Amino acid sequence: xxxxxxxxxxxxxxxxxxxxxxxxxxxxxxxxxxxxxxxxxxxxxxxxxxxxxxxxxxxxxxxxxxxxxxxxxxxxxxxxxxxxxxxxxxxxxxxxxxxx
Amino acid sequence: xxxxxxxxxxxxxxxxxxxxxxxxxxxxxxxxxxxxxxxxxxxxxxxxxxxxxxxxxxxxxxxxxxxxxxxxxxxxxxxxxxxxxxxxxxxxxxxxxxxxxxxxxxxxxxxxxxxxxxxxxxxxxxxxxxxxxxxxxxxxxxxxxxxxxxxxxxxxxxxxxxxxxxxxxxxxxxxxxxxxxxxxxxxxxxxxxxxxxxxxxxxxxxxxxxxxxxxxxxxxxxxxxxxxxxxxxxxxxxxxxxxxxxxxxxxxxxxxxxxxxxxxxxxxxxxxxxxxxxxxxxxxxxxxxxxxxxxxxxxxxxxxxxxxxxxxxxxxxxxxxxxxxxxxxxxxxxxxxxxxxxxxxxxxxxxxxxxxxxxxxxxxxxxxxxxxxxxxxxxxxxxxxxxxxxxxxxxxxxxxxxxxxxxxxxxxxxxxxxxxxxxxxxxxxxxxxxxxxxxxxxxxxxxxxxxxxxxxxxxxxxxxxxxxxxxxxxxxxxxxxxxxxxxxxxxxxxxxxxxxxxxxxxxxxxxxxxxxxxxxxxxxxxxxxxxxxxxxxxxxxxxxxxxxxxxxxxxxxxxxxxxxxxxxxxxxxxxxxxxxxxxxxxxxxxxxxxxxxxxxxxxxxxxxxxxxxxxxxxxxxxxxxxxxxxxxxxxxxxxxxxxxxxxxxxxxxxxxxxxxxxxxxxxxxxxxxxxxxxxxxxxxxxxx
Amino acid sequence: xxxxxxxxxxxxxxxxxxxxxxxxxxxxxxxxxxxxxxxxxxxxxxxxxxxxxxxxxxxxxxxxxxxxxxxxxxxxxxxxxxxxxxxxxxxxxxxxxxxxxxxxxxxxxxxxxxxxxxxxxxxxxxxxxxxxxxxxxxxxxxxxxxxxxxxxxxxxxxxxxxxxxxxxxx
Numbered sequence: 001x002x003x004x005x006x007x008x009x010x011x012x013x014x015x016x017x018x019x020x021x022x023x024x025x026x027x028x029x030x031x032x033x034x035x036x037x038x039x040x041x042x043x044x045x046x047x048x049x050x051x052x053x054x055x056x057x058x059x060x061x062x063x064x065x066x067x068x069x070x071x072x073x074x075x076x077x078x079x080x081x082x083x084x085x086x087x088x089x090x091x092x093x094x095x096x097x098x099x100x
Numbered sequence: 101x102x103x104x105x106x107x108x109x110x111x112x113x114x115x116x117x118x119x120x121x122x123x124x125x126x127x128x129x130x131x132x133x134x135x136x137x138x139x140x141x142x143x144x145x146x147x148x149x150x151x152x153x154x155x156x157x158x159x160x161x162x163x164x165x166x167x168x169x170x171x172x173x174x175x176x177x178x179x180x181x182x183x184x185x186x187x188x189x190x191x192x193x194x195x196x197x198x199x200x201x202x203x204x205x206x207x208x209x210x211x212x213x214x215x216x217x218x219x220x221x222x223x224x225x226x227x228x229x230x231x232x233x234x235x236x237x238x239x240x241x242x243x244x245x246x247x248x249x250x251x252x253x254x255x256x257x258x259x260x261x262x263x264x265x266x267x268x269x270x271x272x273x274x275x276x277x278x279x280x281x282x283x284x285x286x287x288x289x290x291x292x293x294x295x296x297x298x299x300x301x302x303x304x305x306x307x308x309x310x311x312x313x314x315x316x317x318x319x320x321x322x323x324x325x326x327x328x329x330x331x332x333x334x335x336x337x338x339x340x341x342x343x344x345x346x347x348x349x350x351x352x353x354x355x356x357x358x359x360x361x362x363x364x365x366x367x368x369x370x371x372x373x374x375x376x377x378x379x380x381x382x383x384x385x386x387x388x389x390x391x392x393x394x395x396x397x398x399x400x401x402x403x404x405x406x407x408x409x410x411x412x413x414x415x416x417x418x419x420x421x422x423x424x425x426x427x428x429x430x431x432x433x434x435x436x437x438x439x440x441x442x443x444x445x446x447x448x449x450x451x452x453x454x455x456x457x458x459x460x461x462x463x464x465x466x467x468x469x470x471x472x473x474x475x476x477x478x479x480x481x482x483x484x485x486x487x488x489x490x491x492x493x494x495x496x497x498x499x500x501x502x503x504x505x506x507x508x509x510x511x512x513x514x515x516x517x518x519x520x521x522x523x524x525x526x527x528x529x530x531x532x533x534x535x536x537x538x539x540x541x542x543x544x545x546x547x548x549x550x551x552x553x554x555x556x557x558x559x560x561x562x563x564x565x566x567x568x569x570x571x572x573x574x575x576x577x578x579x580x581x582x583x584x585x586x587x588x589x590x591x592x593x594x595x596x597x598x599x600x601x602x603x604x605x606x607x608x609x610x611x612x613x614x615x616x617x618x619x620x621x622x623x624x625x626x627x628x629x630x631x632x633x634x635x636x637x638x639x640x641x642x643x644x645x646x647x648x649x650x651x652x653x654x655x656x657x658x659x660x661x662x663x664x665x666x667x668x669x670x671x672x673x674x675x676x677x678x679x680x681x682x683x684x685x686x687x688x689x690x691x692x693x694x695x696x697x698x699x700x701x702x703x704x705x706x707x708x709x710x711x712x713x714x715x716x717x718x719x720x721x722x723x724x725x726x727x728x729x730x731x732x733x734x735x736x737x738x739x740x741x742x743x744x745x746x747x748x749x750x751x752x753x754x755x756x757x758x759x760x761x762x763x764x765x766x767x768x769x770x771x772x773x774x775x776x777x778x779x780x781x782x783x784x785x786x787x788x
Numbered sequence: 789x790x791x792x793x794x795x796x797x798x799x800x801x802x803x804x805x806x807x808x809x810x811x812x813x814x815x816x817x818x819x820x821x822x823x824x825x826x827x828x829x830x831x832x833x834x835x836x837x838x839x840x841x842x843x844x845x846x847x848x849x850x851x852x853x854x855x856x857x858x859x860x861x862x863x864x865x866x867x868x869x870x871x872x873x874x875x876x877x878x879x880x881x882x883x884x885x886x887x888x889x890x891x892x893x894x895x896x897x898x899x900x901x902x903x904x905x906x907x908x909x910x911x912x913x914x915x916x917x918x919x920x921x922x923x924x925x926x927x928x929x930x931x932x933x934x935x936x937x938x939x940x941x942x943x944x945x946x947x948x949x950x951x952x953x954x955x956x957x958x
Contacts, residue, residue, distance in 0.1 A: 016892040021812035023884035071945030078952030099759030100835040
C-alpha cells in the first residue's frame with residue numbers, strides 16, 4: 001500500500017527539471033534531451049496509474065510515447081544536422097531567422 | 101348696304117407687295133431677272149389698280165360720308181386703364197384699315213409713283229448683283245408704307261413706320277460691301293430711332309390724355325374732354341409727335357441722315373427719300389391735325405422748324421457738287437415747306453405739295469440716275485456738261501421737273517408752293533419771308549444743277565465720253581410719265597383766283613376740318629393787303645431772277661463761281677462742309693456713345709471677367725486646393741490613422757516574435773500556468 | 789518486502805533526479821548525454837518496480853540503446869569544442885526558471901491537495917507472468933489502429949530523417 005504520491009513527486013521533479021532545461025539551455029541538443037526527460041516523466045506517471053488501476057492501457061500508451069519520442073528524436077536530429085551544415089551553429093539563440 | 105368691292109378689299113393693297121416680297125425671300129435666288137421684274141412690278145401695279153378703284157368708289161360717295169373702316173382682326177385686346185384725369189379708358193388696337201380722302205391720296209401717290217419707279221429699276225438695276233434682293237426689299241417697303249398710310253390707329257401706323265425705317269436701312273446699305281454705304285444705313289436708322297423715341301412718348305401721352313390711340317376717336321375725345329385751345333397736354337403731345345415726324349422727314353435737327361442716304365441706288369433715293377417715306381412725317385401730322393389745331397404754340401414750332409430747315413438746306417444745296425447731294429438737300433428743303441404749310445394751318449397745301457413733290461422730285465432723281473447711267477457712274481457735276489444734245493429725253497424731262505420745282509407757272513410746283521406761301525403770309529410775314537427767299541434760292545441751285553450738267557462746255561472724262569448713251573426704254577418711259585404729271589399735276593387744285601376749282605382742297609376738307617373748334621378753314625384765298633395775285637407775281641419774279649443769276653454764273657461767266665468762292669473763303673468752306681453739323685453730332689453724341697461702349701467693354705473685361713470669370717477660376721482653384729487638403733489630411737489621414745492603430749496594436753505582438761524558439765516555449769509555459777491556475781482554482785472551490 | 793521496495797524506489801529516484809540535474813547543467817554535451825542515459829536507466833528501474841516488465845525492456849533497448857546512441861552520433865558530428873566554449877545559458881534563464889518553479893508549485897499544490905487519496909494495490913507474491921502478453925493483447929486488439937498509425941509515423945520519420953541529412957545534389 002504505497003501511496004502514489006511519491007511517484008508523482010518524482011515525476012514532477014523530472015518534469016520540472018526537463019522544463020527548466022528546455023527553456024534555459026542554448027544548445028539545441030541539450031534542449032532535445034530535456035524534451036526526452038519530460039516525456040519520461042510523463043511515462044512514469046502513466047505507469048504508476050496503470051499499476052494502480054490494474055490495466056495495461058497506460059503501458060500501451062507509454063509504448064506509443066516512446067515510439068513517438070524515437071521518431072521525433074530522429075527527425076529533430078536530422079534538422080539539427082541540416083541547420084548545422086548551413087549555419088555552423090547549434091545555439092538556439094542564433095536560430096532567429098523566423099523573427100518579424 | 102353693300103360695301104363697294106375695292107373699299108371692302110382695301111386690305112389687299114398692302115398684301116400684294118408683301119406676297120411678292122416673301123416670294124423673293126424664299127425663292128428669289130433661283131428666279132431669272134425677268135420673272136423677278138414681272139412679279140414685283142406686277143404686284144405693285146395690281147395694288148395701284150386697287151387704289152384707283154378704291155379712290156373712285158370713295159369719290160362716288162357723298163362728301164360727308166367719305167370714311168370707311170375695314171377691321172381685319174384684333175391685335176391688342178381691350179385693357180382697361182386710367183387716364184390722366186382719372187377717367188377709365190380701354191386700350192385697344194387692331195389691324196384696322198381706314199379709307200378717307202387723305203389716305204386715298206396717299207395710296208394713289210405711293211402705288212402710282214412706286215410702280216413707275218419699279219419699272220425704272222428694272223432698267224437701272226439690270227446689271228447689278230442682288231437683283232432679286234433689291235426688288236424684295238422694295239416690295240417689302242411698299243407693304244410697310246401702305247400699312248402706314250392705311251392704318252387707323254397709332255400702333256398699326258407705328259408698325260408701318262418702323263417697317264419703312266428698316267427697309268430704308270436695308271436699301272441704303274444695299275451695296276453693303278462699301279463701308280460708306282453700310283455706315284449711311286446705320287446712320288439713317290439710328291437718327292430715325294431718336295425721332296421714334298419722341299413719337300412713342302407722344303403716342304403714350306395721347307392715350308393717357310385722350311384715352312384712345314385710334315385716329316377717328318381723337319376728334320370725339322377732344323370734344324368730350326372739353327379741351328381748350330392751347331391746352332398744355334395737347335401741346336406736349338403735338339410736340340412729341342413732331343419729334344418723330346422730324347426724324348422721319350429729315351427736319352432740323354434730325355435731317356443728317358438724308359444726304360448720306362444717297363449711298364443707296366438711285367431708284368431708292370427716288371422712291372424712299374423723295375416721294376414716299378420722308379413724307380410719312382407730313383402725313384402723320386396731317387392725320388392728327390385735330391390735336392395740332394388745338395395747340396397753336398406747337399403749330400408755330402412746326403412752321404418755324406420747317407421754314408428754317410427749308411432755308412438752311414437750300415444754302416447747303418447751293419454749293420454741293422455731287423448731283424445726288426444737291427437733290428438730297430433739295431428734298432430736305434421741300435419737306436421744310438410741307439411742314440411750314442402744316443404749321444400755318446394749311447394742311448391740305450402741305451399734302452398737295454407732298455403729291456407734286458413726289459412727281460417732280462421723283463422725276464429729278466430718276467433723271468439724275470439716267471445721267472449717272474449715261475456717264476458710267478459719274479456723279480460729280482464738275483465733270484459733266486454739254487449733255488443736252490446727247491441724252492435728249494433725260495434732258496427735257498429733267499428740265500420740266502426743274503421748272504416745276506422752281507415754281508414756274510403753270511407747272512405743278514407753282515400751284516402747290518404758291519398755296520403754301522399764300523397761307524404763310526396770312527399767318528406770319530416772317531415765315532413767309534423765309535419761304536419766299538428760299539424759293540428764290542431753290543430756283544437758283546436747281547438751275548445751277550441743270551446748267552452744270554447739260555449745258556456749257558463738256559468737262560466729261562475722256563474715256564466716259566465715248567460711252568455716253570441714252571438710257572433704255574424701261575428707264576425713259578417712267579421719266580416721261582412723271583414729266584407729264586409734273587406739268588398737269590397743278591390742275592388738280594387750280595386756285596380759284598385763276599379760275600380753278602381747288603378740287604384737291606375741297607376733297608380733303610372733311611379730314612382737315614375735324615377739330616370741333618377749328619377756326620382754320622380750308623384754304624380760300626388769303627384776305628391780305630397784297631392779294632394773292634400779287635404774291636404770285638412776286639414769287640415768279642424772284643424765281644426768274646434766280647434762274648437768270650444761275651444762267652449768268654454757270655453759262656455766261658463760268659469763271660465767276662470759283663472767284664466768289666475764293667473771295668468768301670471762310671463762309672464758303674463753312675457751307676460746303678454742311679456747317680460742320682455732322683462733325684458736331686459726332687463729337688457730342690456719336691463719339692460719346694462709342695465712349696460708353698468702350699467703358700462698358702472695359703467693365704466687362706476687368707470687372708465681369710476679372711471678378712466673375714477669373715474669380716470663378718480662383719474659386720475653383722481654391723476649392724480644389726481645399727479638397728486636396730481634405731483628401732491629404734482627412735481622408736488619407738483616416739486611412740493612415742487606421743494603419744497606425746494597427747501598427748501600434750501589433751507592436752507588442754511583433755516584438756514578441758523574435759524567432760527564438762525558447763521564448764515561444766516560455767510563453768507556452770506561461771499560458772499553461774495560467775490555464776492550470778484557473779482550473780485548480782475552480783477545482784479547489786468546487787471541492788470546498 | 790515493503791522496505792526493499794521503498795529502498796529501491798528511493799535509490800532509483802535519487803539517481804534519476806540527480807542525473808537529470810546534472811544533465812541539464814553540463815558544459816560538455818557528451819557528459820550531458822551520458823547523464824541522460826543514467827536517468828533513463830533509472831526510469832527503467834522504476835518501471836520494473838511497478839511490475840511493467842515489457843516497458844522496462846523497451847525503455848532500455850529502444851530509448852537508451854536506440855535514441856541515445858543516435859544522440860551521441862549527432863553530438864559527434866556537431867562542432868563539440870566550439871560549443872563548449874560558448875555561453876551555455878540564455879538570457880531568459882532567470883525568468884524561465886522562476887516560471888518553471890511556479891508551474892511546479894501549481895502541480896505540487898494539486899498533488900498535495902490529494903495526498904494520501906490514491907494507493908497502489910499490494911504487490912503479488914509471484915512474479916506476474918502475463919504482463920507482456922497482456923500488453924500484446926491490448927496492443928493488437930484494442931489499440932490496433934494507433935499501432936498502425938504509429939508504424940506509419942515511424943516510416944515518415946525515417947524518410948524525413950533521410951531527406952534531411954542528404955547532401956544537396958551536386
